[in-house]
Amino acid sequence: MANIKLKAHLREASQPARILAVQAFSRAAGAPLVHGNSIRLLKDAKENYPAWLEAIRSAEKNVHFENYIIRDDNIGKQFADALIAKAKEGSRVRVLYDWMGALTETSGSYWRRLSDGGVEVRCFNPPSFNSPLGWVSRLHRKSLSVDNRVAFVSGLCVGQMWAGYPERDIPPWRDTGIAVRGPVVADVVQSFSRAWAEVGPEIPADELPDQKSIPIEGTVDMRVLGHVAATAGLYRLEQLIAVLAQKTLWLTDAYFVGTTSYVQALRGAAMDGVDVRLLVPGSSGDLKFLRPISRAGYRPLLEAGVRVFEWNGSMLHAKTAVADGRWARVGSSNLNLASWLGNWELDVAVENLGFAHEMEQMYLQDLDNATEIVLSEKNRVHPVEEPEPPPKSHRAGMGSGKSGSAGRLTAGAIRVGNTVGAAITNRLVLGAAEAKIMLSGGAALLVLAVLALVQPLLIVVPFALIAGWFGISLLLQAYLLHKSRKNGNVSDVPPSRNKDNVVEIPGLRRESAAEPPPREPSDARDGP
Incomplete structure (x- = not known):
C-alpha cells in the first residue's frame, strides 16, 4: 500500500514538470503538439519512392509536392509521368522546386513537360537584381501531401542516386522518411501553402484543411517544424532536447557543422553520462580533401565522450534524431546554420515510445555499416579501423551525386570559416586537427594580400x-x-510575410492565426 501511495505521489508531483516540458517544447519550436495521428517509418528510396508514387496515383482531389532537387533522370521521369497522369484526370497538382537545387540537375524541358501536362509548377527564389543575397535562402524541404489525408516528410530528393545504380554495383544513398495520417497532415499542407505563396498567388482558403477537418488516425503525438526561414525553431528545440536528454541522444546528419553553443550542449550531455552518438557520412569518398575538414569538428565532441561514427556506404543523407527512447525527429534539416537559420526546412518531431524504438533499432543497424572515430594515444582523430576503399565504380557513383558533393563542400567551407575565425579571435581552443585548416586559411589570405599589392x-x-x-x-x-x-498598400509586416508571423495551432509553422491556440491538455507528456 505504501508503495502504491508513493508512486501516486510521484506521478502527481511530476505533472507540473511534464506540463512545463510540453510548454517549453511548443515555445522553443514554435510548434504545438498535435494528437491523434499514425506514422510509418520509411527507409531509403526502396520504401519511400513506391509509397510516394502510390499516394500520387491514388489522389482524387489534390497533390502538393515540394522538393529541393527533382532530377531529370529515370526516377524523375517516373514522378513526372505520375503527376501528369493525375493532373489529366482532374486532380489539382502543384509542384514547387528550388531554383538552386534544379540549376544543374534538371532541364527546362522537364518543367515545360509538367506544365504542358496540366501540373502547376513554381520555382522557389530564383536570383533577382533587387535582392542580391536573397538566393541564399533555399527551399530545402522534401514533402508530399495527397488529398489532405496522407503526407510524407523526409530527407530524400528525387533522383537515381537515392535508388542506386545496380548495373554499376553502386548502392543507393542512405536516407529516411515518414508517412503520416491524421490531423497533423493539415500542418504539412499549410506549410506547403506558405512556401507556395512566396512565389505567386496563394492557394484558395477552401482548399486548405484545418486539423478539425481531418479524422483521428491513431495515438501518436507530433509537431511539424516548418515555419518561415530564419526563425531558429528547430535550433532551439535541438538544444533543449540535448539539455533534457537523460539516457540517450543519437543523431544522424549529412552535413554536420554544429555551432559553439550546440556543440557545448552535446558535450554537456555526454559529460553528464548521456550516451550521445553522431553518425555522419564517411570522408573517404568523392572529396578526399574534406577529410581533415570534416574530422576537425570531432575533437571537442570526442574529448567530452560523444561517440562519432562515419558511414561506409555511398552517401549518408538522412537527417534524424532519437532521444531517451521516446522522442524522435525526421526531416530535411541538417545540423548547421544554413538549415537552422537560412533555409525553408520541414521536419516532424515525434513523441511516441513505439516510433522512437523503431528509430533506435534502425540506428543500431546503421552502425553495423559505420566506422567509429576515436582519439589515439597521440591525441589524434582517426578511425578505429580504416574501412576498405570503395571500388572505382562505387566512387564514380558518389562523384555523380553532385548534390552530395556540393553539400559537403558547403559544410566544409563553413567549418573552415569557423576555424579561421576562431583562430583570429582566439575564442576557441583549437587542436592539432584544425592545424591543416588554419594553414589553408592563412595561405589563402596571404595570396589575396599579394594580389592586392601586385594587381x-x-x-x-x-x-x-x-x-x-x-x-x-x-x-x-x-x-x-x-x-x-x-x-497605402504596406502594413507593418513585410509584404512577403503578411499574416505569417503568428502561429496558429492547426498549421504550426505555416499557418496564419485566426484565433489564439488552445492550451495543451494537462495530461500531455513531456519531451524526451
Missing part, C-alpha cells in the same frame, strides 16, 4: 561591382517600399 584591380573591380549592385538594389527596394506605403 589591385583584381580585388578592387569585383568589390566595386558587387558594392554597386548591392547599393542599386537597396535604393530600388527603398523606392518600392516608399511608393507602396504612399499608396
